[in-house]
Amino acid sequence: MWEQKTDQQRPDHYQNHEEMITAIIPMPKLQFVASASMDGNIILWHTILGGTEKEKFKRIYTNHRGGVVSLAFNEALILLLSAGIDHNIFVFNPYINTSIYQIS
Numbered sequence: 001m002w003e004q005k006t007d008q009q010r011p012d013h014y015q016n017h018e019e020m021i022t023a024i025i026p027m028p029k030l031q032f033v034a035s036a037s038m039d040g041n042i043i044l045w046h047t048i049l050g051g052t053e054k055e056k057f058k059r060i061y062t063n064h065r066g067g068v069v070s071l072a073f074n075e076a077l078i079l080l081l082s083a084g085i086d087h088n089i090f091v092f093n094p095y096i097n098t099s100i101y102q103i104s
Helices: none
Strands: 023-029 032-037 042-046 057-061 067-072 078-086 089-091 099-103
Touching: 023 067, 032 067, 042 078
Parallel strands: none
Antiparallel strands: 023 032, 032 042, 042 057, 067 078, 078 089, 089 099
16 A cells, blocks of 8 residues: 555555455444455444544454455444355454354
């Protein structure tokens, strides 16, 4: 990834997606945005403006063994669901670092 303002390569520790992004959904109750990619990762981002790039990154989920093709957020239950090309559906509580349920 390249930093547009400085035309320099961005450090790898920001955990950006490595492949095509397939889904982006807002999570307004939590002030997050979730993004999914063909790299199999789901990243939660803070949507509050300001702070450094590292502070905008919240969490990364790496449960899928292939690309993630769909995301859904249940605002009433505060659950994030993902579906991947690995034929798995994962359920996440955005407040913790691991999935809470898997449907294969």
